[in-house]
Amino acid sequence: MNELEISLGSKAEETPLIHVDHVSRHYDDGAVKALDDVSLTVRRGDYLAIMGPSGSGKSTLLNLLGALDRPDTGEIFFNGHGLSRCHDLDHFRAMTLGFVFQSFYLLPTLTALENVQIPMFEGPRGVRQRVEHARGLLELVGMSHRSQSLPMKLSVGERQRVAIARALANDPQLLLADEPTGNLDSKSGALVLDLFDCLHRERGVTIVLITHGAEVAARAGRTVWICDGHLSESPPARGQSCG
Amino acid sequence: MRFADVIWNNLRQRPLRSVLTIAGIAFAVASVVTLVSIARGYVRSSEEYYSSRGIDIVVMRAGVAERLTSTLREDYADLLKSVAGVDDVDGSLTEMVSLGDGDLVGIPLHGFRSGGTGISQFTVIEGRGIEPDDHAAVLLGRNLATGLQASPGQKLSIEGTSFTVVGVFQPANAVEGNTAIASLGDLQHLMDRPAQVSEFHIRVKSEVSSEHNLREICQSIEALADPTGQPLGLKALPTRQFVSGSTESKLMTAMAYGTSFIAIGLSLVGILNTVWMSVLERTRDLGILRALGWSRRRVIRMILGEAFSLSACGALFGVIIAKLAIQGLSMIDAARVFVRPELDGLAILIGGLSAVVSGVLGAAYPAWRAASISAAGALRYE
């Protein structure tokens, strides 16, 4: 991509936010092919659900998208730039991505308000701005009344909402969620999904979400399936085993 | 939330461990500060002992490094006086004696020649000084007099012989405050060392000003020979060199630094253990931080910050403990002879710096390991 294309706007919009180009990821010296020659394109503003049985490679794919791991072969492009060429993936993660995990991964010794501020240390905000921004985010997820609570004192649904506030700390371009409702009851799960809907609709955040549940995937604009490390755009036929 | 708050939060989570680590470092620092203070204080006191009397050169028997084992003939004084540049020669004998009914032992008793320069240089604050026609008279340093509850006119048994306390003198320092003074003749008689001294104190003429000239005089003294051409075997040193080169000074300094080294090694291992454990326990949390985009450098800074806080607190408390320890020691009869009741500035600096340096060194490896935790790996086992 050259400078001209960016300035032309219309063409720049065609540059996908993410392009996964023939990516493979093997473990245990190739014995486990967690991902095998996977290609995928996600455009800015997409809401994509990834479905698949346990152990099919969903988290592996999400870790690659989130620059937590590197592919063995192939390349992942973010805004047209290859991640393998990026020399500061930490900074990239901090400033462009937001993570939401199945087990929340809040820091147990910090309050909700403090947890939300953690990613901001890598950003430009000063102490006061960090606190203010974190308050705003907690309000956005409806958790401002529990800002001083430790994660232990919160219900699982509340924890996930705090985790979502934290994921938004540096105004990410992409939200990556790995089974965000997997540990939640249906009611708080629905609350979390409503929140995703709202972020997608009103803030234009691009979302890639992993899920087991069809009703969760139904909220997304588009769904892809992974089976045994292979990705397909259509669901596996009924009764047919994976792959 | 400040970065420092994150560090503080981590330390606060395991209060007992943090406190114990701080205590360990504090005791290490305390031992460093106390021992180095004592050693340096001892050297300084000795220096003051001589310099406050205007002594420029100390002459001893060659081959011995301590006053106590140095033996010289008293009549060498005449030969010394003939050396160019020498103004005054004063022989002195020092013995460690026991006082009273053996309740105080190892008290330095200095014998000075009656009518000489040395014996007249004490500032008497009670009673009077030792006069030439006194017999079995003793002058006590103030601290010693207080400890013995002795006042002028009272009898005092020294090595089993009865002496009369004639006065109390104002010491130049804590060490001197615990010494006693007698006439050279009395001490020679008491210790059965007739016509012997352990050292000569030399004051040079006022025109001798440079260190260089002092050394020339020392050389001339060392070259002295008796009428038969036999060398006298003298060792002459400018005061400062004499003090820092004495076996006692060297021994105390070596012991102080040696013990300090061990103490600091122990605190380094303590920090390493504490930080290492806390990194292992927090593998998942550290993985989360890395996943959220914290750089390796920030993780390292956090871990080193924790270690630095622990060791800085340890250093602070260590200095406080040292202050108390040295005050306590200076109140014990057996120790106060050589313990100045004050902390040495350099000792505090050495103690504090070594705590902080050992803290950061001890935490370096755990911090590096913490920064190497892979986010994907740490978050997988759940």
Ligand SMILES: Nc1ncnc2c1ncn2[C@@H]1O[C@H](COP(=O)(O)OP(=O)(O)O)[C@@H](O)[C@H]1O
């Ligand atoms: N770090 C790893 N080392 C070895 N095998 C792994 C590792 N991570 C994932 N795998 C394996 O890769 C496959 C896909 O895992 P994962 O992506 O976690 O599946 P999913 O998230 O779809 O349940 C599984 O067989 C899993 O055991």
Ligand SMILES: [Mg+2]
């Ligand atoms: Mg998974």
